[in-house]
Every structure is written in structure tokens, then in C-alpha cells.
Amino acid sequence: MKNNAYVAVENQPSKRGSAETKPLSKITILVTVICWLTIFIEGYDLVVYGAVLPSLMDPSEWGLSATQAGAMGSYALLGMFVGSSVGGVLSDKFGRKLVLLLSLVLLSIMMMLSALAxxxxxxxxxxxxAGLGIGGIVPxxxxxxxxxxxxxxxSLVYVLMYTGFxxxxVAAAVSGMxxxxxxxxxxxxxxxTIPVLIVPFAMKYLPESIKFLQASNQQSKAQKLMEKHQLAEEAAGEEEVAGKSNSLVSIFSKKYLTSTLLFSFIYILAFLLIYGMNTWLPKIMQQAGYPMKSSLAFLLIFNLAAIFGGIxxxxxxxxxxxxxxxxxxYFLAALSIALLSIKFNIVIMYLLIAVAGFGTTGTTFVLASYVMKHYNSQNRATAIGISSAIGRFGAVAGPILVGIILSMGVGFQFNFYLFAIIAVIASVxxxxxPTNQSNQQS
Known part of the structure; x- marks a missing residue:
């Protein structure tokens, strides 16, 4: 697949060869920062439940059992499944900007209502x-x-954006502490609820996807946007294989079917790891004998390592x-998670948690970038939306499976064995x- 990025120009359109060597433009930075802020709240929403879970299980609050807590942790993830299923399709049909901002508003409102529950x-x-909103943000x-x-x-810009997750x-873990x-x-x-404050700014300054405008026959809007931001199409000759076809159908066409199925399966494994560990890590480490603040510190390190490892x-x-x-x-993650079943001194445990965070959450940043590059400009939002939506089955299953294992009283080690096996499977x-012949980086 030929590339379709846009870069800033000064007096005239850049040639393809020089475009790739130009520094990041102001519009690239603006879009990345706004998207980073929206992904930030997704990460906060995920980890905040894990941070408050020990409190919700306390008899002085709701006194949830492990099974109940696991099921409740899966409700938001079930909402993400539904939101991701339609979010990518809607963003390809109605525009990335509209779907992104409406999803952010919905999520913020549900955060407020959760506080009042x-x-x-x-x-x-x-x-x-709230999960519906998160599902719409990602694609x-x-x-x-x-x-x-x-x-x-x-790849690097995408990963930098997704470090917001x-x-x-990290913000949720620190807030809990x-x-x-x-x-x-x-x-x-x-x-x-605070991130809703960025909506007015994003409404004014966040541009719509030029490829979306062109694919939806809004050529004049696309041209005005390119002139306003001094943008030049870097790959004017890109083959528009899906410009006028249904993006949902195209990702299940002969060309992409195997890739879509495999990416979806990997997302199931990836989300089971991420959501299972972020939901239950503080409680598992509490069960292993660590005090509450130390357990939240494990959650903090897990997510901090994901930032630097992902970059x-x-x-x-x-x-x-x-x-x-x-x-x-993923193989590195499997090894470190398996070793977490052994109670080493605290420094080694922190190191293993860091490697696990890098190998699970950090790897997902690269996985998402890989998916986006593997498809063309007309169906990539649908591809990431559908594959990550299917992956939400793993997100829903993760908290439930860990809750069941904890309720069986077989020991915290068995949760780490489960996570390690899943990481090995993802690695393979x-x-x-399949390599996309039009994409040399596949």
C-alpha cells in the first residue's frame, strides 16, 4: 500500500521524495495532541476500575465478591465491544471528527453518573x-x-499518540494512591469528567480527515482544508481500491480476509492480557501479601513501562x-509474567511488572499501528474498529476469568500462568x- 500522509508545505507542493524527510508539521502535531488527549481518557477509564476495585470489594462499601467484581469489570468492556463495532463504520461514513467528539462527550457524562451511582x-x-463512548474514540x-x-x-507518531492510553x-493509578x-x-x-473540557477546542481546531472528505465526494471541503493548513497530498497516485466500495465489506474481501481474522484473534489475546491485568493486578498483589499502596504502585509501574516501551x-x-x-x-511479556508467580524481592518484582507492561500494553500500540498501515485509507478506520471490537471479547473475558480463578482459592500464581500462556500464543x-505486497513494512 502506498502511503497517504499529509505534510505541510511552504510555497509549493512537496515532492514525494522530499516529503518523507520533512520534520513533523504543525498540523500533524495538533492532530496527534488532540487524539492523545482523547486516548488518555480511555486509559484512565480502564485503570480506574482496577484502582477502585479493592474498595468496592470492601464490606464497608458494596462488598462485591470476586465473581461479581469480575463481571462488573466486564460491563464497560462489553460496551467497548459494541462501540468499537459501530465506531469504525460510523467514522468512515460520517467523519472521524464528529464520531470522536460525540464519543468523548458520552464518556465524560457516564463518568459523572458513575461517581453518583x-x-x-x-x-x-x-x-x-461509558464503554460505548470509548469504543467510538479509538477508531x-x-x-x-x-x-x-x-x-x-x-509508526512512531501513532505510538506517541497512543501513549495517551x-x-x-498512570493518572488513574496515581489518583488512587x-x-x-x-x-x-x-x-x-x-x-x-475533566477531559470533556477539550471538546470546544477540538471542535474549532481539529481538522476532518481529508481522505474521508474526498471519499465522500466533499472535494471542495477537502480542497479548502488543504489550502488552510498548507497541505499537499504526499501520495496523489495512491490506488483508491475501496474509495467507492463498502469499507466493511472490503476488509473481509479475499485480499484482507486472513489478515482481518488474524488481527482480530490477536486483539482478543491482547485485550485479555491488558484488561485482565489492569483490572485485577492490585487485588492479585494484595492477595500475594502486599499492602494496598504497594499494590497500586505495581499498577503504576505496569502503565509507566508501557509508555516508554511502546515508544x-x-x-x-x-x-x-x-x-x-x-x-x-509478546514473548518477553510471557516470560516476565510467568516469573511474577515467584515472590522475589520487591525490586525484582517491580522490574518484572515493568517488562510485563511494556510487553502487553506497549506492544498493543505497535499492533494498532501495524493494522492501520496494513489497510488502505478508505477502510483502515473500519479495520481497526472491527478487529479491536472483536478483540473486546478478550477484554470482557479477562476480568471474568481472573475473578473465577480468585474465587476458586487456587492461589494468585495461576492467574499469572494464564496470562503467560496467552502472551506466548499471541507471539506465535x-x-x-500475511505480508501485504504493497506495504514493505508488513
Whole structure:
């Protein structure tokens, strides 16, 4: 697939050869920052439930059992499944910008209602609807970032944008350490409403996808946008294989069917790892004998490592075939997670948690970038939306499976064994994704 990024020009359109060597333009930075902020709240929403879970299981609050807590953790993820299923299709049909901002508003409202919930049942309903918003954010933000990134830096820019996910997780873990004791768990959900403040700014400054405007016969709007931001199409000769076809049908065509199925399966494994560990890690480490603050520190390190590991892996994926990078990092995650079943001294445990965060959440940044580059400009939002939506089955299953294992009383080690096996499978499956002959980086 030829690249379709846009770069800023000064007096005249850039040639393809020089475009790839230009520094990042102002519009690339603007789009990346806004999308980073939207992904930040996704990460915050994921980890905040894990941070408050021990409180919700406390008899002085709702006294949830492990099975109940696992099921409740899956409600938001079930909402993400539904949201991702339609979010990519809607963003390809109605525009990335509209879907992104409406999803962010919906998520923020549900955060507020979650803070006000007076029963586990109402809390579960609000969490499910919040998941719908998160599901709509991901494909729209992914498509915008990819389309406005120059080809040379596309993987790195995408990974930098998606570090918002891990930064959101870090913010949730730090908030739990600082605010749960003095203010209670509800305060963390009030904090989760703050990102809605970026909506007016994004409405004014976030541009729509030029490829979307062109594909939807809005040529005049596309031209005005290109002139306003001094953009030049870097790959004017790109084959528009799906410009007028249904993007949902195209990702299941003969050309993409195997890739779509394999990417979807890998996302199931990836989300089972990420959501299972982020939901239950503090409670598992509590069961292993660590105090509450130390357990939240594990969650903090897990997400911090994902930030730096994801950036390193993203830079490597711009130089090495992404599937090799993904294979290696998942295997590294499997090894470190398996070793977590042994209680070493605290420094070694922190190191293993860091490697696990890098190899799970950090690898998913590169995986998403790989998916976006594997498809063309007309169906990539649908591809990432559908594959990640199918992956939500793993997200839903992760918290439930861990809850069941914990309720069986077989020991915290068995959860780590489960996660390690899943990471090994992901490491192997990625190697079977067929190489896209039009994409040299596949």
C-alpha cells in the first residue's frame, strides 16, 4: 500500500521524495495532541476500575465478591465491544471528527453518573454506556493520527499518540494512591469528567480527515482544508481500491480476509492480557501479601513501562518488520509474567511488572499501528474498529476469568500462568499475518 500522509508545505507542493524527510508539521502535531488527549481518557477509564476495585470489594462499601467484581469489570468492556463495532463504520461514513467528539462527550457524562451511582446495578449500567463512548474514540483517533502522519514517522507518531492510553492508566493509578484514602473511590470518577473540557477546542481546531472528505465526494471541503493548513497530498497516485466500495465489506474481501481474522484473534489475546491485568493486578498483589499502596504502585509501574516501551517498540517498528517486533515483545511479556508467580524481592518484582507492561500494553500500540498501515485509507478506520471490537471479547473475558480463578482459592500464581500462556500464543500468531505486497513494512 502506498502511503497517504499529509505534510505541510511552504510555497509549493512537496515532492514525494522530499516529503518523507520533512520534520513533523504543525498540523500533524495538533492532530496527534488532540487524539492523545482523547486516548488518555480511555486509559484512565480502564485503570480506574482496577484502582477502585479493592474498595468496592470492601464490606464497608458494596462488598462485591470476586465473581461479581469480575463481571462488573466486564460491563464497560462489553460496551467497548459494541462501540468499537459501530465506531469504525460510523467514522468512515460520517467523519472521524464528529464520531470522536460525540464519543468523548458520552464518556465524560457516564463518568459523572458513575461517581453518583448508589448501587452496583446502576454503576454497571453507567459503565456499560461509558464503554460505548470509548469504543467510538479509538477508531476515529487512530485513523486521524495515521492520515496526518508522514510516512517516515507513521509508526512512531501513532505510538506517541497512543501513549495517551498508558498515561491515562498512570493518572488513574496515581489518583488512587493519592485520593482514595482521603476522598473515597467516587472522587476518581469525578476526575474522569475533566477531559470533556477539550471538546470546544477540538471542535474549532481539529481538522476532518481529508481522505474521508474526498471519499465522500466533499472535494471542495477537502480542497479548502488543504489550502488552510498548507497541505499537499504526499501520495496523489495512491490506488483508491475501496474509495467507492463498502469499507466493511472490503476488509473481509479475499485480499484482507486472513489478515482481518488474524488481527482480530490477536486483539482478543491482547485485550485479555491488558484488561485482565489492569483490572485485577492490585487485588492479585494484595492477595500475594502486599499492602494496598504497594499494590497500586505495581499498577503504576505496569502503565509507566508501557509508555516508554511502546515508544521504543514503535521506533523499532519503523525500521524492522512490525510483526517481528510484536512477536519478540509478546514473548518477553510471557516470560516476565510467568516469573511474577515467584515472590522475589520487591525490586525484582517491580522490574518484572515493568517488562510485563511494556510487553502487553506497549506492544498493543505497535499492533494498532501495524493494522492501520496494513489497510488502505478508505477502510483502515473500519479495520481497526472491527478487529479491536472483536478483540473486546478478550477484554470482557479477562476480568471474568481472573475473578473465577480468585474465587476458586487456587492461589494468585495461576492467574499469572494464564496470562503467560496467552502472551506466548499471541507471539506465535502474529507471525502468520500475511505480508501485504504493497506495504514493505508488513
Amino acid at each position: 448508589n448501587s452496583p446495578e446502576s454503576f454497571a449500567v453507567f459503565r456499560f454506556i 476515529a483517533a487512530s485513523a486521524l493520527t495515521t492520515e496526518y502522519s508522514p510516512a517516515k514517522y507513521r 498508558a498515561f491515562g492508566g 493519592l485520593f482514595i484514602a482521603p476522598f473515597g473511590w467516587r472522587f476518581l470518577f469525578w476526575l474522569g 521504543i517498540a514503535g521506533a523499532a517498528a519503523d525500521r524492522i518488520r512490525p510483526k517481528k517486533v510484536i512477536c519478540f515483545t 500468531v502474529i507471525l502468520f499475518v
